[in-house]
Amino acid sequence: MDLAFTPEEQKFREEIRGWVRENLPKEISDKVHNALRLTRDDLQRWAKILGKKGWLGYGWPKQFGGPGWNAIQKHLFEEETALAGAPRIIPFGPVMVAPVIMAFGNQEQQQRFLPGIASGEVWWSQGYSEPGSGSDLASLKTRAERKGDKYIVNGQKTWTTLAQHGDWIFCLVRTGTDGKPQTGISFLLIDMKSPGVSVRPIIMLDGEHEVNEVFFDNVEVPAENLIGEENKGWTYAKHLLSHERTNIADVNRAKRELERVKRIAKAEGVYEDRRFRDEIAKLEVDVVALEMLVLRVLSAEKSGKNSLDIAGLLKIKGSEIQQRYSELMMLAAGPYAIPFLPEAMDAGWQGEFVGASYLAPLASTYFNLRKTTIYGGSNEVQRNIVAQTVLG
The missing domain is CATH 2.40.110.10 (Butyryl-CoA Dehydrogenase, subunit A, domain 2)
Structure with missing residues (x-):
């Protein structure tokens, strides 16, 4: 099993990186890098930019209007857009219902629903x-x-x-x-x-x-x-849920947020604390391990072998990592992470009163990510599924 990217794949990565650099609006990427509120217009604007390029349905086969990328190319696209500060693609259309319509819908349904999903026009x-x-x-x-x-x-x-x-x-x-x-x-x-x-x-x-x-x-x-x-419908739902649980793992966002943890720790003067650095190192090891697990699945798909049935395992580990990096950000900020005034954040002046403005959204992120171990099938249920399907 070779987990290294080929020269062709590295070239593909550079092409994606260059296009995103040219087309991702800076005001949107700034919001993402600082975990500020994204409006419907922000999300729809990026979706339509991708749709115009034909990349909103980046996982779609060519026969349905997608780019026909293989598993490695899809992973590289996800990684480069995440690291650049692009919003997550709202998955319900292009990532979840579209594959169900492709696999189980009739031709009339495919012609009726897929174009609006691909363009980003229909939410x-x-x-x-x-x-x-x-x-x-x-x-x-x-x-x-x-x-x-x-x-x-x-x-x-x-x-x-x-x-x-x-x-x-x-x-x-x-x-x-x-x-x-x-x-x-x-x-x-x-x-x-x-x-x-x-x-x-x-x-x-x-x-x-x-x-x-x-x-x-x-x-x-x-x-x-x-x-x-x-x-x-239960059969179709299971097909969809495998896409949802893999999407929840979101290793590429974890890599971006790991760097944010380090930036906050350095700015707040705790990065040199050896015990805090240990916690960052533990998180980084978990992120690398999750990425290796994803790459193992991609390697199996690339070689034509049956990929591991580990969507539930990816969901478990990915959701726990999301909660952990939000906790470390809160710890790094200390008391400055506690105040949370949405109206003040929108007005842009909270940082003047409670510390640096990049600390303002930390409580929001922490609270929001409490749910990740529950939705998409709670982690307790996922562990039972993994025990049955993977461990036997």
Whole structure:
């Protein structure tokens, strides 16, 4: 197994780096490097820049309008954009629902939905979790009843990320009650402008409105929006979740944030403290180990071998690393990390009162990343899956 990049791959990396340098707006990268709030316009602006280049669907095959990159090229693209300070691509459209539509949707659905995802024009949300049905997703209760050429949908989804911006939402809905819970679930695409769809914000500990509750009250959905076969949605969901859990690992963002930890530690005068340096070293070892694990998977794919079934393991380690680097930033800043005034941050003057301005978002980041070990399948559940599928 060779984990070194070839000259051709290094050349590809340089091409990506040069293009990103020329096209990533500086005001957006500055926000990312300093963990400041990104607006919908910021995220959509970068998505459309990538879409115009044909790279928003960077993991797509050429037959669906993607660049047709191999696994190594996709990894290098993710790494270079992350290190440059590009926002994460909102994954629900290009990374999650698009592969499901490609694999299980019919030709009409592919022609209808994929172009808007690829261009960045259409914002998608994910309707999976419900009150009482998160890690135990098979127990979901949102009901879709077939009435002629329509489904009538009633129920509730929760923790729906950025649903306040959503144009469309892909949902797991219950269409049958016979047999195991998994056998009565279908995969439905719903226009969020449909009558009966309402979104209610959930304000988090950091004061941000990132997640929502979504309610469906007798929402009429054309039957043509059903992906694949009725009651086969669990199969499609598992296909999607492997993409989500790998995406959560986000080793490239971890590498960027590791450098941010070092910058903050140096600026706050704790980088020379040997015990603090030990903690940074431990984090760096974990980040390198996670990257090696990712590269092992990519190496297997590149050589045509079956890649390791370790999406859950990547999710576990990646989410724990995200929490750890946020903790170290807080420790480095000390009491200056405690005050958190969103309005002051937006006004740009908080740093004058509580220390350097780059410390202002640290509490927000810390609070926000508490959730990473829960969403996408809690780490406790993922450990059980890894034990069954990897260890045997």
